[in-house]
Amino acid sequence: MTTDLSSHPLVQHYLTILRDRSTSASEFRRCCKGMTEVIMVEAAKLLSLDSVKVQTPLEMADGAHLSPGVVFVPILRAGLGMLDPAMDIIPGSSVGYIGMERDENTAEASCYYAKMPDLTASSQVFVLDPMLATGGSAAQCVEQIKAHGAKRVNMVCIIAAPEGIAAFEAAHPDVPIVAGKIDRELNEDRYILPGLGDFGDRLFNT
Ligand code: PRP
Numbered sequence: 001m002t003t004d005l006s007s008h009p010l011v012q013h014y015l016t017i018l019r020d021r022s023t024s025a026s027e028f029r030r031c032c033k034g035m036t037e038v039i040m041v042e043a044a045k046l047l048s049l050d051s052v053k054v055q056t057p058l059e060m061a062d063g064a065h066l067s068p069g070v071v072f073v074p075i076l077r078a079g080l081g082m083l084d085p086a087m088d089i090i091p092g093s094s095v096g097y098i099g100m101e102r103d104e105n106t107a108e109a110s111c112y113y114a115k116m117p118d119l120t121a122s123s124q125v126f127v128l129d130p131m132l133a134t135g136g137s138a139a140q141c142v143e144q145i146k147a148h149g150a151k152r153v154n155m156v157c158i159i160a161a162p163e164g165i166a167a168f169e170a171a172h173p174d175v176p177i178v179a180g181k182i183d184r185e186l187n188e189d190r191y192i193l194p195g196l197g198d199f200g201d202r203l204f205n206t
């Protein structure tokens with residue numbers, strides 16, 4: 001299941017600034033933060049709750065707390081830009097890191113770093129990566145997370161290509177994708193069109 005949030009006015013506003021080639025790195029970072037906050041509020045609908053009773057100044061009321069075990073996994077590098085805003089939306093979470101890099105010629109992703117917290121069947125994992133292009137980085141990352149014992153995994157991205165969504169869903173039909181925008185297609189170099197270029201380079205000014 002893929003959720004496309006592109007009708008949201010804030011998503012359209014932030015996306016336009018992120019796409020603009022003249023946007024500075026500091027402005028790009030600010031909009032990455034704003035965009036992630038909007039997307040995470042939507043992704044948080046997937047969280048489970050524990051019922052509690054709460055004493056108001058007047059009487060007892062029914063309430064709910066987020067179930068524990070939320071884990072964020074940003075895919076390095078670009079996913080790092082989404083980590084702080086995601087943690088602001090869902091506090092009390094743990095963080096794992098996965099470093100994935102695409103080969104410049106083949107666009108094949110390979111993993112160069114992984115550090116996971118303890119994961120169990122009840123962990124609620126949110127993988128953070130702004131760009132889902134061929135879907136290779138995201139699919140490999142989720143494979144590793146599942147191998148560590150997680151069963152409830154969600155993919156959160158800013159832009160996704162239809163080709164990447166299809167490949168990812170074929171590999172992980174049980175993992176929902178929440179995307180700011182589904183773009184048109186990949187070009188021959190497997191960059192997303194219209195896209196925004198290389199997210200990591202623009203975020204880190206490299
Ligand atoms: C980018 C992006 C994703 C990946 C998406 O990372 O941040 O991780 O490409 O492409 P895919 O869906 O075809 O795998 P990149 O490899 O450029 O590394 P970086 O984040 O360090 O710049």
Ligand code: URA
Pocket residue numbers: 131133190191192193195196197198199200
């Ligand atoms: N990674 C990016 O940063 N941008 C793309 O368009 C594709 C992969």
